[in-house]
Amino acid sequence: MARVLVVEDDQFVRSALIRHLTEASHTVRSVGTALEALREVAHVRFDVVILDLGLPDLDGAEALKMLRGITDVPVIIATARDDESEIVRLLNDGADDYLTKPFSVEHLSARMAAVLRRARAAAAAGAEPPSRVLKVGGLRVDPLRRKAELDGVQLDLTRREFDLLAFLAGRPGVVVARKELLAEVWQQSYGDDQTIDVHLSWLRRKLGETAARPRYLHTLRGVGVKLEPPR
Numbered sequence: 001m002a003r004v005l006v007v008e009d010d011q012f013v014r015s016a017l018i019r020h021l022t023e024a025s026h027t028v029r030s031v032g033t034a035l036e037a038l039r040e041v042a043h044v045r046f047d048v049v050i051l052d053l054g055l056p057d058l059d060g061a062e063a064l065k066m067l068r069g070i071t072d073v074p075v076i077i078a079t080a081r082d083d084e085s086e087i088v089r090l091l092n093d094g095a096d097d098y099l100t101k102p103f104s105v106e107h108l109s110a111r112m113a114a115v116l117r118r119a120r121a122a123a124a125a126g127a128e129p130p131s132r133v134l135k136v137g138g139l140r141v142d143p144l145r146r147k148a149e150l151d152g153v154q155l156d157l158t159r160r161e162f163d164l165l166a167f168l169a170g171r172p173g174v175v176v177a178r179k180e181l182l183a184e185v186w187q188q189s190y191g192d193d194q195t196i197d198v199h200l201s202w203l204r205r206k207l208g209e210t211a212a213r214p215r216y217l218h219t220l221r222g223v224g225v226k227l228e229p230p231r
Contacts, residue, residue, distance in 0.1 A: 002047035002116055006030040007037040007063070008078070009056050017050065020105045032056070034063035041071045048115060053079040061090060068094040069202070072159050074115045078103070092195060118187070134169040137229030139216060141169040150207060160185070161203050168227035177224040200225065
């Protein structure tokens with residue numbers, strides 16, 4: 001069964017979700033604010049997060065972006081909002097699924113099962129990463145141990161940042177289309193460029209460069225991204 005984090009400030013809804021998920025043999029933790037949720041995922045490995053948007057301290061959409069900065073745990077949005085453009089934006093920002101309140105416990109169970117199947121399939125596909133260390137200039141990326149170094153100094157990367165760097169390091173000098181990055185790194189068949197741009201920006205910062213002054217990461221507008229050693 002799954003380890004689930006419920007992020008919901010409505011005590012009645014929160015209690016109902018906890019009861020249902022516990023009866024379904026899931027391990028459940030719950031919080032009522034976005035900041036509590038961020039603290040939880042920073043210290044506990046969850047299989048799925050159920051995130052309400054109407055939180056008292058921070059809008060759930062902003063909380064989702066912050067969550068994506070530190071974890072790739074599947075996130076199911078659960079909210080009373082039903083605006084289609086917002087749903088699309090949230091999915092592009094990293095949500096894995098979306099439920100509009102009120103919803104039945106059967107509907108939630110089905111959506112959770114689908115999200116968990118996708119996550120486990122993706123994990124199984126990457127269960128045996130290549131053992132060779134990837135070297136690009138002063139960069140050393142070890143996919144097996146999930147460690148990266150720049151000029152001998154270990155980089156502190158999130159899981160998604162590491163996946164992005166390792167994917168590009170495995171193709172040095174090759175321009176990789178954004179669509180391919182979404183499919184291979186994010187396991188998404190669609191999305192906008194903002195998700196990639198945000199993670200590239202974070203990765204550049206940790207590599208000690210900027211978009212205006214690139215060293216390793218080079219963006220070709222309208223084409224894609226490549227990683228190559230500094231000249």
